[in-house]
Amino acid sequence: MTVAAGTNLGRYKIRSQLGAGGMGEVYLAQDTTELERTVAIKVLPPELATNKGRMQRFIQEAKTASSLNHPNILTIFEIGEADGMRFIATEFIDGETLRQRMKSAPLKLVEVLDVAVQIAGALSAAHAANIVHRDIKPENVMLRQDGIVKVLDFGLAKLTERRVATSVDTEAPTRGLMNTEPGVVMGTAVYMSPEQARGLDLDARTDIFSLGVLIYEMLAGRLPFDGSNQNEIVASILSDKETAPLARYAQAVPVELERIVAKALRKSRDERYQTAKDLLLDLKALKQELEFEAKLERSVPPKARVSLATASRGQSGATIDQSVASTAQVSQAHPTSSAEYLVAGVKQHKVAAIVVLIVVAAGIVGFAAYLRARNTEVAIESIAVLPFVNQNNDPNTEYLSDGLTESIINSLTQVSNLKVIA
Numbered sequence: 267m268t269v270a271a272g273t274n275l276g277r278y279k280i281r282s283q284l285g286a287g288g289m290g291e292v293y294l295a296q297d298t299t300e301l302e303r304t305v306a307i308k309v310l311p312p313e314l315a316t317n318k319g320r321m322q323r324f325i326q327e328a329k330t331a332s333s334l335n336h337p338n339i340l341t342i343f344e345i346g347e348a349d350g351m352r353f354i355a356t357e358f359i360d361g362e363t364l365r366q367r368m369k370s371a372p373l374k375l376v377e378v379l380d381v382a383v384q385i386a387g388a389l390s391a392a393h394a395a396n397i398v399h400r401d402i403k404p405e406n407v408m409l410r411q412d413g414i415v416k417v418l419d420f421g422l423a424k425l426t427e428r429r430v431a432t433s434v435d436t437e438a439p440t441r442g443l444m445n446t447e448p449g450v451v452m453g454t455a456v457y458m459s460p461e462q463a464r465g466l467d468l469d470a471r472t473d474i475f476s477l478g479v480l481i482y483e484m485l486a487g488r489l490p491f492d493g494s495n496q497n498e499i500v501a502s503i504l505s506d507k508e509t510a511p512l513a514r515y516a517q518a519v520p521v522e523l524e525r526i527v528a529k530a531l532r533k534s535r536d537e538r539y540q541t542a543k544d545l546l547l548d549l550k551a552l553k554q555e556l557e558f559e560a561k562l563e564r565s566v567p568p569k570a571r572v573s574l575a576t577a578s579r580g581q582s583g584a585t586i587d588q589s590v591a592s593t594a595q596v597s598q599a600h601p602t603s604s605a606e607y608l609v610a611g612v613k614q615h616k617v618a619a620i621v622v623l624i625v626v627a628a629g630i631v632g633f634a635a636y637l638r639a640r641n642t643e644v645a646i647e648s649i650a651v652l653p654f655v656n657q658n659n660d661p662n663t664e665y666l667s668d669g670l671t672e673s674i675i676n677s678l679t680q681v682s683n684l685k686v687i688a
Contacts, residue, residue, distance in 0.1 A: 267309075267312070267351070268291065268420060269283075269309060269351075269471040270490060271283075271294060273463065274298070274345045274348075275295070275309075275346070275349070275351065275353055276347075276353075276355075277297060277298050277299055278295040278296065278297060278298065278305060278307055278355060278584070279292070279296045279298050280293045280294075280296055280307065281295055281296055282294045284306065287405070289308065289309045289311075289419060290308050290309050290311050291308070291309050292306055292307070292308050292309075293307045293308075293309070294306065294307075294358065295307045295355070298629040300322060301443035302502045303358065304358045304360055304529060305355050305357065306355070306356050306357070306358045306359070307353050307354070307355055307356075308353060308354045308356070308417075309351050309352070309353045310312075310351075310354070312351075312353045312354065314457075315351070315352035321352065325345055325437060326337070327420070328342055328345055328354070328420070330395055330396075330397055330496040331382075331392065331395075331397055331420040332492050333395075334391050334392060334395055334397075336388055337386070337414065338384045338387050338388035338391075338415050338416060338622060339383065339388045339391065339392065339416070339417055339420065339596060340356050340357060340359070340408070340416050340418045340419075340420075341356060341357040342354060342355070343355040343356060343357070349399050349521075350478070356418075359408040359410055359416050360410060360411055361408050361409045361410040361411050362408070362409055363404060363405055363406075363407065363408055363409070364381065364405075364408070364409060364480075364617055365402040365403075365404035365405050365581045367409055368404060368483070368484065368510075369414070372487065373484050373485075373517070374557070375485075375518075375520075375556075376553075377425075378484045378485055379414075379479065379523075379549060379552065379553045379556070380413070380553070381407070381409070381484065381578045382413035382477070382481050382484075382549050383546065383549045383550055383553055384414070385402070385407060385415060385417060386477060386542050386546040386549055387478055387546055388415075388417040388543050389402075389417070389473050389474075389542040390541070390542040390543045390546050391471070391476065392420060393473070393541065393542050394543075395542075398422060398469065398470055398472065398473055399417070399419075399420055399473050399476075400462065400468060400472060400473070401454050401457075402417075402473055402474075402476035402477055402480060403454050403457045403458060403476070403480070404480065404483070405481075406418045412488075429503040435528050437440070447499065455496050455500050456473075456479070456489055456491070456499045456500070456503075457476045457479050457480065457612075458472075458500070458503060458534065459471070459472040459475035459476060459503075460475075460503055460533050461535060463503055464504065469535075470514070470541065470542060471535040471540065472535070472536050473532050473542065473543055474539050474542055475530060475531060475532075475535070476526055476612070477528075477536060477542075477545070478490075478530025478531040478538075480532065481526075481530070482509070482512060482527050484516035484603055485512060485515075485519055485523075485527075485668055486512060486516040486517060487515070487516075490509035490510055490512075490531060490662070491503055491509060491510075492510070503533075505531050506533065507543060508528075508531075509528070509531045509534070511524065511528070512524045512527050512528065520552065520556070522552050522555075523552060525553065526545070526548050526549065530545060553619055565673070598602070603616065604610055612650055646684065647683065647684065647685060648684065648685035648686070648687060649678060649684060649685070649686060649687065650686075650688075651671060651674055651675050651688050652676065653671050653678055654670055654671055671688075675688050
């Protein structure tokens, strides 16, 4: 039943309808108390709201979810009833769903990782409170204007879930899914884990599988399962065959990200990530690694950078930002300058590079402290930069001594009235 604008539901005044779906109708509303805050009101369908057993379980889970107070979980203000309608009042998100974002333009790799990290963070917090979402999909993820991700509808999936007998053969769940009412589209079935599609008891690992599907789709622009319709896709999920490798559809994706997604999508839940926290740690580590390499790229003079234009867009549904595209090794051009050679080498010997950079940074800081301690007003007119010595005699790290020397010289030459002696 559509609620007209101007109608009061409890202390909330309906302003306009925002959308509608299987979980109910969503409205923009105004809190009429002194708070006067803008909220979103979801009115639950009567057939669900009148089921006392399901509503009681949902209310209990929603209470727990609302107590999490996590920045990536939608805040629930109230679960109420007015004029025979059950509704949920939540914070209003000024943004778009992940589905809308994916339709408007392909996501860059850095954007995919940012969204994935925030969703994994929300799931990790929820799972720690023994809450399983059960319905992770693009429609249940909102992207705010400031880049903050919000996961919606914790608990609603349990309100609408339908149990399937577990003592039947593996073909039975597929037949059961086919016997839906004519014209009814199960929009969430393609994100279900195999155990969820079979109607088995669920734990946190079902959300990990669904998030794996989501990341795969953001990167490849398609689902990881083959099928011309939802029934065929569900049959593919239930089969013993593992998902198609991400590299088949998203060629410019780092190998480590392929491994992460493949592990999240394992058909056997015992072979998946066992906790969302473990998945979150791997995603964060990869994100930080790419950010570190992006900073190295930006530190090299533009004329010395390897052209990555050919890697800016491939067959993948995600475009790779130039600052991180080099991770996929899309260019085989041989470095020609010391600065360029430095960046290429650091990627192959990260540990050695970090150690050397720390030593150099400590030396510069110590030198600056020494100058301040002298408290002299005599201006420094010249400075000598001596070459770094590769004391371990490893030819594989020789590029560091040469590259760092040239980089320091290039930086110091930008200082006015300073003569650099090399």
